[in-house]
Every structure is written in C-alpha cells, then in structure tokens.
Amino acid sequence: MSREIRIATRKSALALWQAEFVKARLEEAHPGIRVSLVPMVSKGDKLLDAPLAKIGGKGLFVKELETALLENEADIAVHSMKDVPMDFPEGLGLYCICEREDPRDAFVSNRFDSLDALPAGSVVGTSSLRRQAQLLARRPDLKIQFLRGNVNTRLAKLDAGEYDAIILAAAGLIRLGFEGRIRSSISVEDSLPAGGQGAVGIECRTADSEIHALLAPLHHQATALRVIAERALNKHLNGGCQVPIACYAILEGEQLWLRGLVGEPNGGKLLRAEGRAASADAEALGVKVADELLKQGAGDILKAVYGEAGHP
Numbered sequence: 001m002s003r004e005i006r007i008a009t010r011k012s013a014l015a016l017w018q019a020e021f022v023k024a025r026l027e028e029a030h031p032g033i034r035v036s037l038v039p040m041v042s043k044g045d046k047l048l049d050a051p052l053a054k055i056g057g058k059g060l061f062v063k064e065l066e067t068a069l070l071e072n073e074a075d076i077a078v079h080s081m082k083d084v085p086m087d088f089p090e091g092l093g094l095y096c097i098c099e100r101e102d103p104r105d106a107f108v109s110n111r112f113d114s115l116d117a118l119p120a121g122s123v124v125g126t127s128s129l130r131r132q133a134q135l136l137a138r139r140p141d142l143k144i145q146f147l148r149g150n151v152n153t154r155l156a157k158l159d160a161g162e163y164d165a166i167i168l169a170a171a172g173l174i175r176l177g178f179e180g181r182i183r184s185s186i187s188v189e190d191s192l193p194a195g196g197q198g199a200v201g202i203e204c205r206t207a208d209s210e211i212h213a214l215l216a217p218l219h220h221q222a223t224a225l226r227v228i229a230e231r232a233l234n235k236h237l238n239g240g241c242q243v244p245i246a247c248y249a250i251l252e253g254e255q256l257w258l259r260g261l262v263g264e265p266n267g268g269k270l271l272r273a274e275g276r277a278a279s280a281d282a283e284a285l286g287v288k289v290a291d292e293l294l295k296q297g298a299g300d301i302l303k304a305v306y307g308e309a310g311h312p
C-alpha cells in the first residue's frame, strides 16, 4: 500500500495524543504505510472563555477538520466521540470506533479524596451541565464554578487554588499520563457519563473505500454498539450541543443495557430511564430510552436550557 494517510487533528494535547495513537495503530496494522498529522486550530479552541452552549456547541471543534476532509487536505479526522455531532456533512461519515477507555468522570482535587469528603460550600470546577446537574442533585450545597480549557489548563487552574475540586473525564487524564491526579473515579451511578465519553472515533470521506478498509483493524465492535445506542439517545433528544444529557450503555453478553438521564442544571430534578435490547437493535434502544425520558418531561428541561443558550 503506497498511499499516505493524512490525519486532521486539533492541536490540544489530548487531540494530538489521540491522533498519534491512531497513527501508531495504523502503522502497526499496515507496515510500510505512511501516516502524517495535519494539525489545525478549531473555532472552539479559540473561544475558550465562553460556555460552549452559548457559542454554538460541540460542532465548533469538528467543523475545521471536516472542511479539511472535504477539500482533500486530509484523509481522516480523529475525534473524541463525546464531541462529535450526531449528523455528518454530505460526503463524510464515521467509519471506525476504537476501543473505549475508562468512561467515568473523575474527581480531581489537591485536598480531598472524594465528592463525599468535600466540606459544605466547596467550589467545584466544571462547565458541563451534565456534571453540574448530577453533582448538585447529590450535593446541593456545592458551588459550581465555570471551568473550560484543555485538560492541562484545567489542572493548572485547580493548582492555582481557584477550586476545591474539579471534575474531568477519566479517559483524558489517563491518556495524557495524569492518572495519578485522579483522587477517585465517580461511579456511573453517581455521575452518568456523556454519550461516547472515553471512545475515539474516526471520520472520513464516504467514497474513500480504500481508507475504510485500512481503518477496519482499529474498529472495536463492542464499543461501537455501545456508542451507537448512546448517540441514538442523544440524537433523539436533539442533544447536539452541550446539554444536561447523560447516557451510558454496556454489553451484557449479546444484550445492551442503556441508561439515560436528563437533569435540570441546578440539580433540582433528574429524570432517569433505562432499557435493554439485543445489540443488533442498538439504535432503536437509544430512541426508546430517549422517548421514555421525553415522556417524563425531558423536553421541557432541554427547551429551557436551549432557550438560555440562545439557540432553540
């Protein structure tokens, strides 16, 4: 195979780690192949001080990469599945989902061992409405303070003393070698993860069957089934941007078990639903659990959040 594979990637440490990971796996699977990185800056990386929901949502992190694919300046784009919008532009699609890393949220602090050990009134940094809703539901006394930026920036802000603790995805910390900063992993019962959290996906041109074949050895079907169910739930709830929606699927043999949650950002109300289905019906399962949440009133909660964010 003489062709080169060009990987479009953001320049954050985590994005580069993921791109290098995919590069190494491709080189391992196809000895002799040339793989290069095409680093680029996304709009989401430039607007670091605004809440994501207010500046147009997650899509901001992938648009530049998708343009590079469509203009044939790169062949694949590596994404955190958590950040990938539900729908792809004409001509692009997701052709590979790699094995999932730890999907849980992690409690990071320089002074306390766990959420339960935090004194009343402690300041916790996160700008995820999903994390905020679940935190406040358990600990209404906590003060949630805005925290964005890449993983290194967030840790530096914690170390500067701005927060008593921060919540980050375990996967990002582990990948960047910061596993030692995790004081405790928060159970999925206490903080249901975001759809796709911990999984890396690869997007490419629909028509590029040569690339599809080269990506096949990196695909992890068990992860893909879980993420398909989670994304179907998100899509059915119109969870395209940063919203207080959580969902998490696991495989029990051939069966998928999907749990979903929609919460008021202030933690006042958390709606939960769950369901099981054959893994072949992953997508239908996501829709079913989403419908259950809608029946409980999820639509009103999400409408209120979208309203505040300024895009319906």
Ligand SMILES: NCc1[nH]cc(CCC(=O)O)c1CC(=O)O
Residues within 6 Å of the ligand: 080, 081, 082, 083, 167, 168, 169, 170, 171, 172, 196, 197, 198, 199, 200
């Ligand atoms: N929202 C940013 C983002 N996108 C993916 C991860 C972590 C790694 C992953 O979920 O694969 C993070 C950081 C975080 O939430 O702490």
